[in-house]
Amino acid sequence: MQEASESFTNGVDWSNSAEPTSHCWLPYSSETSSTSRLCACILCKNRKSTSDFPLIQCATCLLIVHATHLSELEESTTTDHHRIPPCRPSFVDNNIADNVDMHDQHYWSHVSTLSTPCTYCKRKSSDGLVCMWCSRSYHRQCWENIKDNEENSKCDYGKFSNIIVRPQWLRRVDDSPFGFRAQMPAYVEINDTSLTPVIFFINKLSGGQKGQEIYRMLVRILNPRQVFFLENDSTITRALNIYASLTNTHICICGGDGTVGWVLSHLVDTFPALKNPPASILPLGTGNDLSRVLCWGYQYASGQLLKTLSQIPHAHPTILDRWRIHIETLETNSSNDESLNRHRSFFSFIDQPKFIQNADQPMYENHHTPINMFFFNYISFGLDAAVVLDFHARRTRDSSKFTSPLKNKLMFIKESRKYFNEFAFGIAWNLGSYIRLICDDQDMTESIRHCHSLVLLNTRGFGAGTHPWGGTSVNTVPSQTIDHSDDDSSNHDVTQSTINHFEAQNFGDEKVEVLGLNTMQMALIHIGFRGTRIAQCRQVRIELSHPMPAHMDGEAFYLARSTAINITHAGQVMVLRNDNR
Missing domain, CATH: 2.60.200.40 (Tumour Suppressor Smad4)
Known part of the structure; x- marks a missing residue:
């Protein structure tokens, strides 16, 4: 989703000015966030939200700032962009050497209280660190004790590691009409079927209009650049172009029967016969007949999303006529x-x-x-x-x-x-x-x-x-x-x-x-x-x-x-x- 605003890009930034650690900004909503309503900008003089200075939130790292600070950074002539902490990386630039050791690292978020037990000492009390990829948590001192161990320093991307598009798989390139291309690096076995990256298309207006909620959940636990709001045909074209070369890719269509048919037609027209990434369904419509036929459920229910994410890699490919x-x-x-x-x-x-x-x-x-x-x-x-x-x-x-x-x-x-x-x-x-x-x-x-x-x-x-x-x-x-x-x-x-x-x-x-x-x-x-x-x-x-x-x-x-x-x-x-x- 990319919707121009006077002060910030709404959603994922696919422009030429996007950085690997760019945030995924969305309007702040207290209903969708349990974090503090305080601006995280270092130089902010009034950290609370007002009618003149509304807050926005990164859906990926949950950072909250006033929207005006982003426009101030754009107008600034200095190179100091550390007023706002960076987000976890979502891609790499094409001029960066493919150094295996620099990839798959934990990306830490500092929290005042651990919500889950420390992976090392199994206690929850006091502040600590939470990895924004694998969700493992540590007390600061516990992490200091084990961080030099190479096995501990590598991030395995957690529960959904097999469907996450890892940052090093997505590069900014010059020879693509959309500026990005996804591809497995050379060190990944091409026949490794344990990795099934999933690209998501979401219709926020389908059925019960649950799309916004699902979008926020997905960009939080996955790479935000593998999640797309369906706005028009060009959204589908761009996503399929970027990920066409990524091995063993799957698709998940979040919407009703009309939305599913819309995306499936693009798959038929874009790829050679029966060579398209196979598509699954998260039912958000009213009837959801095709979702029922393919056994993805008759309607969306709370808690269904995480279950669906775990089922997609194990689903059975089959042929559907158009x-x-x-x-x-x-x-x-x-x-x-x-x-x-x-x-x-x-x-x-x-x-x-x-x-x-x-x-x-x-x-x-x-x-x-x-x-x-x-x-x-x-x-x-x-x-x-x-x-x-x-x-x-x-x-x-x-x-x-x-x-x-x-x-x-x-x-x-x-x-x-x-x-x-x-x-x-x-x-x-x-x-x-x-x-x-x-x-x-x-x-x-x-x-x-x-x-x-x-x-x-x-x-x-x-x-x-x-x-x-x-x-x-x-x-x-x-x-x-x-x-x-x-x-x-x-x-x-x-x-x-x-x-x-x-x-x-x-x-x-x-x-x-x-x-x-x-x-x-x-x-x-x-x-x-x-x-x-x-x-x-x-x-x-x-x-x-x-x-x-x-x-x-x-x-x-x-x-x-x-x-x-x-x-x-x-x-x-x-x-x-x-x-x-």
């Missing part, structure tokens, strides 16, 4: 309308569903284009997408009301009540009146004449943890969930032979599952039942004769005119499945 949507304007004529209208039920003259009637709603104006043109998990059309779109539009207008997963789910239920008539009188309408479905060049429109939502699945997860396709998946770790895969809750007959000709779901087989849901099935899938299976295919064409809401990997949008959507396979990406959860 699918592209191509949207084109559809020329309609009266014969097409008649062909579609013949599928309307007897009651369809009563009304059309609200999401088709109210195509000109102002709330839809900013959601006419999908944020992404790819999906990894699912895309759906119809009633379920209408509810998600209304929820998404309201969250965009007033994000302050969406501050936790629980609040988000309550707001989702509130939005769904707007469609009471569509749910209660589902017999009065169906998607066959508005959609033409073509799977692998076969017209399957007749299959959706009793359906109110059309769903295309790449993985088995949909709608915050449901499995509407049913059955087993070759990618699934055995779970404790109930699966009524042999039950058919549809309101028309499906023969057993039709059910059995489908293959087990596999999100790496370059096939997408197509299914329909009626209003009853939309409820029953939450207790283990499945929808109406239609096809497993390699390409799909969906022709919309009327405006239609769509929901794709956590992001909703509204197709306001007659449109054709062509869905085709668009590459694969390596992801991490957490078999040990």
